[in-house]
Amino acid sequence: MAKSPSLDDFRVPYFGDKKANDFSPEAIDPAAKPFSTGSKDGDRERLTEIGDKLDVLQERLHAQSHHRVLLVLQGMDTSGKDGTIRGVFHEVDPLGLRIVPFRAPTPIEAAHDFLWRVHMQVPGAGELAIFNRSHYEDVLVPRVTEQIDKAECERRYRQIRDFESMLAENGTTIIKCWLHISKDEQRRRLQSRIDDPTKHWKFDLSDLEARKHWDAYQAAYRDALAATSTEVAPWFVVPADSKTHRNVMVAELLLRLMEGLKLEYPPAKPELNGVKID
Secondary structure, eight states: OOOOOOGGGGBOOOTTSGGGGGOOGGGSOTTOOTTOOSSHHHHHHHHHHHHHHHHHHHHHHHHHTOOEEEEEEEESTTSOHHHHHHHHTTTSOGGGEEEEEOOSOOHHHHTSOTTHHHHTTSOOTTOEEEEESOGGGGGTHHHHTTSSOHHHHHHHHHHHHHHHHHHHHTTEEEEEEEEEOOHHHHHHHHHHHHHOGGGGGGOOHHHHHHHTTHHHHHHHHHHHHHHHOOSSSOEEEEEOSSHHHHHHHHHHHHHHHHHTTTOOOOOOOGGGTTOOOO
16 A cells, blocks of 8 residues: 655755755656645635634634744745635635735845845744745845855855744744746746736746746755755745645645644633623
8 A cells, every 4th residue: 555645755854964965856746736635626625624723723823922933935936826825824814914925125125134124024923924935035046147156055045044043943933835836837827827818917027037047946946945944944845736736735734833833822811700791
């Protein structure tokens, strides 16, 4: 009998483990559906089940106001970062979420170190923050466009590890997901945006320029994941050609993480026992 897939099978090994050098995220089939129920309808039902649980856990997280949770979503254009947020958190109270989209740095942000703008957006006590793109853009785009050299890239990997370690030591639980799609699937999604006038707002000619450097971006992701997947801030490779599978897997990962925090409501206040409001 074949072994059932485990979420840990998709976890990028800790960079300090010599086996990390043998790990190739591209070896994971982006069209695979290891955590699918077998149908889109079934996957949507599973998402609703998980979403209801996440809603309760998020409320406990906020009520305790102790733990911090950070979900990082990275991936090539059209990999589904926005769609993942909509799908995974459909049942969660939006007031309990803080979604941070990272775009090209403003002149003020660019005048500081690359982590300056990121540190201001990390979750506070009781918060669940979602990074739609993140500080990892600064070891991807500049590397591919040759704005930074190998030495600078290695320095940034180290600074990211130190930064995330500091966050973890101060009560932030971090999970990072690389939404892994195939080049063919990206072509289909880009073409659908061109063919549908209502989706033109999603399309930018720069997407085509980035696509020309597909192999370079894959290499940049491979190196970044291997260098920054640590015990306190692991990377998971999420097969994302199937949108519903992608959402289920990210939801399962987040559910496991939040259940591991053993979140509970704060103790009842004795002084409120028997109080009646006139």
